[in-house]
Amino acid sequence: MIRDLISLKTFVTIASQGSFAKAADKLGISRPLATKHVAALEKELGAKLFNRTTRQLSLTEAGRTLCSTASTMFGLLEGAEQDIRGATSSPKGTLRLNAPMSFGTLHLSEIVSDFLCMHPYVDVELTLDDRTINVVEEGYDIAIRVGRLEDSTLVARHLGPARxxxxxxxxxxxxxxxxxxxxxxxxxxxxxxxxxxxxxxxxxxxxxxxxxxxxxxxxxxxxxxxxxxxxxxxxxxxxxxxxxxxxxxxxxxxxxxxxxxxxLEPSFYAVMPPGRIDVGKVRAFVDHLVGALGTVPYWDRDLDF
The missing domain is CATH 3.40.190.290 (D-Maltodextrin-Binding Protein; domain 2)
Known part of the structure; x- marks a missing residue:
């Protein structure tokens, strides 16, 4: 069993940020200390977790397996902590959100702005990208997707049709x-x-x-x-x-x-790593998104065909 949760958290943060330097800044530690944490974890597991070159950092197969499990575990711990602290009524923390480019620019910016006004203790990091991102490895709480779901390890909530x-x-x-x-x-x-x-x-x-x-x-x-x-x-x-x-x-x-x-039409989904839907900030945003879109998305209501 992995005993050093600080090293494990450092590893997950590096995986989501794609950089030792960015992860160190986010965690408030030095880059050498971040490197030391990962080295200790690799030694404990007897497996290499990252492929490193001068230009690119990527997870090994062992790293992907550990990142998926650890991200779920930290999500569950965060949800439990927020429940204990009564955060279900006052969501807190940083929400990392990914969405398709056009949907984000045309519709999501207003929805996010309304959400921030309603929840003053939540910050949002919104990334717009039409590629299909790896929600777990890249450290997102929620990704909005248009299409058919393929990754059964993710938790999904159907948001409506994408006509x-x-x-x-x-x-x-x-x-x-x-x-x-x-x-x-x-x-x-x-x-x-x-x-x-x-x-x-x-x-x-x-x-x-x-x-x-x-x-x-x-x-x-x-x-x-x-x-x-x-x-x-x-x-x-x-x-x-x-x-x-x-x-x-x-x-x-x-x-x-x-x-x-x-x-033949796809659908809108909010997809999350396992355990994230129970985190207050995630649950609050998904509920807000469902309410904002409505049973029939508002952009479809006046179409006469």
Whole structure:
């Protein structure tokens, strides 16, 4: 059994910060002492925990296993401590939150600001990133994800549907015509999102029939807002989440297409390492997020298709 919890906490902090220097600053100790703690832990376990080069620090397989278990343990300890101190009514501490870029800039900033006004003893570190981060290894309390969940070791709370719509500008449709069925998209300029699970395939369903359409076009991007703006400018047809496109759909600068077909849609989730949902600050934010979005997300409420 590992007896030195200070060394273990130092190791977890280094793993989440990705740097001995940053972890030492966060913990208020010197870098040599942080290095000493990890060396002692590696000696006790008889295993190397980090792969270190001059430019990069990464966990070994043993390090990943230990980090996952230790992060869960520290989360449970923090939750127990807060419960004992009565922190369920007054959440405290720093909440590390990760979310997709467009969702964060368009919607999450206001939700986080409201949360901070309600909970004066909580600080938030918000990172916006469209890549799928490792919640445990990178030390996040919560990650908001749009899609299907694959990692069964994480705890997830369903936040609602992430409605998708195929749309284009009236000017594009005037020049290129309006697709009447999914297969027509193969002859259109389609704007492709690089982080889609199957980025060049758009899937539709009607009457139990599924159509998988291979699309292509002159513009690809890893940012949904960029593609929606290109569609507004008349560059092509976009498959976009309504949390990005809703205002353009309401104003008429984008026209919804293929409305008699259902686009196979992902969902919103808040995902957390095991044990984090019982920590007061985490539980409070997830509850706040669910309330802010509502059963039907507010950006979908006035859409008439």
């Amino acid at each position: 998708m719509v195929v749309c284009a500008s009236p000017s594009y449709l005037d020049v290129n015509g309006t697709p009447e069925n999914p297969a027509d998209l193969e002859r259109h300029q389609c704007l492709v999102y690089d982080y889609l699970a199957r980025r060049s395939t758009w899937s539709f369903e009607r009457y139990g029939q599924t159509e998988n359409i291979r699309v292509s076009g002159r513009l690809r991007s890893n940012n949904g807002e960029t593609l929606v703006q290109a569609a507004v400018a008349g560059v092509g047809v976009v498959l976009a989440p309504t949390f990005i496109a809703s205002e353009h759909l309401k104003s008429g600068t984008l026209t919804p297409l293929l409305c008699d077909w259902k686009v």
